Amino acid sequence: MALVQVEPSLALGSDCLSRLPIELLLRITNHLTTTELCAVRLCSRSLESALRHFFLLEFFQRKQFMLTDFSLQTLLAIARHPVMSQSLRHVSFGVEEFCDPDRCAQSIEQALIFDKAVAQQKTLLTNGRGLQLLTTAFSLLHNLETVQLRDFPSRTRYRDGPSAAWTSYGFRSMREQLGKNAHYQLANTRNPDFSSRAFALIMAALAQANARPPNIKVLIHTKVAGLKDFAFDLTPMPCLNLPGISAGNGADVDTLDVLAGLRQLHLKLQFILHPLKTRHIRLDDPHLSGRSRLAAMESLPLHAWLAHCPKVEWLRLNLHKEARHYNDVFLSRLGSPLPAYYPLPPGSVASRNITMPFASKLRRLDLGIACCSPGVLLDVLGRFPALEHLSLYRFSLLYERDSAETPDNVWNKFLSTLAKSPLGWQLKKISLRRLSTVTRFHIHPYSRKTHAVKLDGSDGIKYTAELDKPVALWLHNLSISTIRKFSLEEDDSDLDDMDISDGGSKDYLHKEREDSFTEDEFEDGEDAQDEVDDFW
Known part of the structure; x- marks a missing residue:
């Protein structure tokens, strides 16, 4: 451990712990639970001062909140704190939603708590209260x-045992109030529009606040909860005169300035909820079928959205498993001119004509579930x-029946062609995981025969180039x-957004880790060692 310089005044406390070198103090407190650590910090001012930086780093560098009044009021309290607000760099929002009102509560009190929570959450998202708080x-x-x-929660809460997890602030206390039926009444969103509404609300708040974070990430595992077309609406909003916020020149506010500064953009998309439905939509491309026209039409707002992101260096697109066979339409139109x-x-x-102005700057591209x-x-x-880093996760290549190739060597030919190309x-890095080959014919949304491609005896692998080994x-x-094995593809939609680790030299993929962080009640936060930039 590197030596840490501590102010001389911090080591002048009368208690023995505060007189210890900071390295030993950290080794001791590293074995304490969250509750015990908070109790130690209350022992003396000198001890609290010695641990303050590391406490803020662990518990207040990243926080996750629910879209409820109680949770967002806590976010506002942290933002107004002179020290905590300076530490908070990564803010997450869970999509926990109050649902299943027909489930019987254990008592009248619990039923009233639930009814009130449902009403508050609905009005929070519709009457402007949520926008003002954010x-x-x-x-x-x-x-x-x-x-x-x-x-989804993180399982990296080492302080409080292997079964502990970081969840959104306020989530645990609300479940305790709701009793045994809480897992029915408060769960990750089952409403296919909830994530899109939450994303639109967050983007509007960033624009109103004149906030310009370089990284926007959407990690959604629920298969029906990806971002829909209306999440990418760019309609300007009237300028609001809110307390503590400069009204500027009174001009309308839009998200264009937020998009202009983005460096990392991770999105889970869902343009077609029911892949088999059709609409009579005419687009400029006469070769598109009716259902493909629908896929192309619903993705136009995203294409226009991306056209205002000139500085993106890392783009991750997780698509929708059940609509994956229309994703070729979306990918083929990625970067195409807007009508x-x-x-x-x-x-x-x-x-x-340039709907991906960041194309010449993009260093990393991740494509998943497509x-x-x-x-x-x-x-x-x-x-x-x-492009320097490519990741493909649960990616399928289409095999055309009239192709001269066999289904077994579709990926072989692709990898060979990629090896010969300038790319x-x-x-410099490449990650491949859970690849497969499918045909265009007789596609069923849940059960389809595929050729699952296995790499070096594993379902995934990564590689980092060296000077003599490009x-x-x-x-x-x-x-x-490459080993081919014909199999029946399993339905593992719950892993839609699992990521793969990268970095290092040639090696097998590490076991999936979940990227999340959350809190107990107020004295909570995320494990500072949970670096999660490489997760689907």
Whole structure:
């Protein structure tokens, strides 16, 4: 452990603990539970001062909140605190929603608590109260770097035992109040629109608060809860005069300035909830079928949204498993010119012909839970000349029945082609996991026969290039040694957004880790060692 400089005044306490070197003090307190650590900090002023920096780093660098009055009021209290507000850099929002009102509560008191919570959460999202709370909090968090929307807890809470997890602030106390039926009444959203509404609310609050975090991340496991087209609406909002917020020049507020500064953008998308439904929509491309036109039409708001993100260096797109066979339409149109009839917001300087202005700057691309033809994927990858890191997770390549290739070697040919391309020599890292091959015919949304591609005896692998071992050579060898095994694809939609670890040299993938952080009640937070930049 590196030596840490502590002010001389911090070691002048009368108690023996405060006179210990900070390295020993940290080793001792590292074995305490959260409750015990808080009790130790209350022993003396000198002891609290010695542990303050590390306490804030562990518990108040990252926080997760529910979209409830109680939780957002706590976020506002932290934002107004002169010290905690400076430490908070990563704010997450859970999508816990009060649902299943028909479930019987254990008592009248619990029924009243639940009814009140349902009413407050609904009005919070509809009457402007949530927007005002979030806007005021964001305007006071001057060191904010990441805003995240997520629907799963973290299992990295080492202080309180292996079964403890970080959950959204207020989640545990509410479940205790609701009793044994809480897992029915308060759960991750089952409403397919809830995540999109929450995302739109958060983006509006960032714009109103003049906050410019460089990282926006959406990690959603629930298969029906991805972001829909209306989540990417760019309609300007009237300027609000809120307490503590500068009214500026009274001009309308939009999200264009927020998008202009984004460096990392992670999205879980859901453009088609029912893949088999059709609409009579005419687009400029006559080769698209009715259902494919629907996929292309619903993704237009996102394409316009991306057209206002010129600085993105890391793009992650997790698509929808049940609609994965229409994702080739979306991926093939990624970066295509916007139709002339699609309205851009007032004040937009985006070009209709350049819908990915960040293409020349993108360093990392992650694609998950998608399906497309090999040609479409190669074409998409070729649009990013500066790409250095590629990750494919639960990705399927389409096998055309009239193709000269067999289903067994679709991935072999793709990897070999990628190895020979300029991108193969340019890539520095690559991660492949749970690859498969499917046909266009007789597709069923839950059960389809696939060729599951296994790499080196594992379902996933990663590789980091070295001076004498470029990614291109590794891809070429991998294309030769790939093992094909015909199997029935399992329905594992609950793992839709699981990530893969990267970094290091050639190695198998680590076991999935969940990226999340949450709190007990007020004296809670996230494990500072839970670095989660590499998770689906």
